[in-house]
Amino acid sequence: MRQQIVAGNWKMNNDLAQTESLLADLKSKTQTSNAEVMVAPTFTNLYHANQALKNSKIEVIAQNMHFAANGAYTGEISASMLKSVGVKTVILGHSERREYFNETDEILAKKVDAALANDLRIIFCFGEVLADRKSGNHENVVGTQIKNALFHLEAAAFKNIVLAYEPVWAIGTGETASPEQAQDMHAFIRKTLSNKYGADVANSVSILYGGSVKPNNAQEIFGKPDVDGGLIGGAALNADDFFAIVNAF
Numbered sequence: 001m002r003q004q005i006v007a008g009n010w011k012m013n014n015d016l017a018q019t020e021s022l023l024a025d026l027k028s029k030t031q032t033s034n035a036e037v038m039v040a041p042t043f044t045n046l047y048h049a050n051q052a053l054k055n056s057k058i059e060v061i062a063q064n065m066h067f068a069a070n071g072a073y074t075g076e077i078s079a080s081m082l083k084s085v086g087v088k089t090v091i092l093g094h095s096e097r098r099e100y101f102n103e104t105d106e107i108l109a110k111k112v113d114a115a116l117a118n119d120l121r122i123i124f125c126f127g128e129v130l131a132d133r134k135s136g137n138h139e140n141v142v143g144t145q146i147k148n149a150l151f152h153l154e155a156a157a158f159k160n161i162v163l164a165y166e167p168v169w170a171i172g173t174g175e176t177a178s179p180e181q182a183q184d185m186h187a188f189i190r191k192t193l194s195n196k197y198g199a200d201v202a203n204s205v206s207i208l209y210g211g212s213v214k215p216n217n218a219q220e221i222f223g224k225p226d227v228d229g230g231l232i233g234g235a236a237l238n239a240d241d242f243f244a245i246v247n248a249f
């Protein structure tokens with residue numbers, strides 16, 4: 001059975017005091033599902049969050065990293081820096097990175113290589129914009145994003161990769177892809193992986209859905225056979241809501 005995962009992406013929210021408060025709330029919650037639980041605070045709070053969650057089952061992950069090992073990249077953070085504060089997993093390719101920071105498939109392929117070379121696990125995000133969905137081009141867009149950033153890898157690399165389908169039109173909008181739309185795309189993603197790497201790889205990779213997942217819709221979305229969990233934005237900023245989603249399996 002594939003690993004179920006619920007990851008909270010805090011994006012650019014929560015200063016140190018707010019981070020401490022949310023971490024304390026999260027630690028007080030009871031988990032009834034078998035999902036792996038992760039939270040991604042800002043870079044400045046990673047070390048602190050890792051210390052605070054040391055004795056909990058919640059993993060602290062990063063929202064991004066640069067592909068270079070070090071050097072003249074003002075404002076950037078490398079894979080080894082993340083590892084030095086205890087991070088083992090990094091989100092790459094989030095649509096906000098693609099849109100606001102011009103991250104192309106080519107840049108993302110380099111980030112993927114750098115993360116894997118540093119033994120970091122990756123949550124790799126992709127998804128279509130509304131115009132692609134409306135014109136029926138969504139599968140083509142998603143397939144291309146996956147191929148361009150990941151298909152240079154050997155099959156073994158997928159042991160350290162989790163995929164996250166996030167239709168851009170559903171992020172932070174309150175508009176969710178229907179459970180059927182999510183299932184259809186996840187099945188397409190698995191088929192795309194299977195065509196290149198075979199069924200064993202395709203059936204072992206966890207594929208998360210992201211985009212306005214809330215306590216009231218998580219169960220139906222997670223109930224679909226090819227949906228293995230969620231990448232949660234807004235609802236991850238409230239411990240009650242987040243754990244309602246974690247326990248929706």
Ligand SMILES: O=C[C@H](O)COP(=O)(O)O
Nearest residue numbers: 009171172211212233234
């Ligand atoms: O990384 C998380 C996604 O962008 C989803 O965000 P959202 O749950 O606020 O729509």
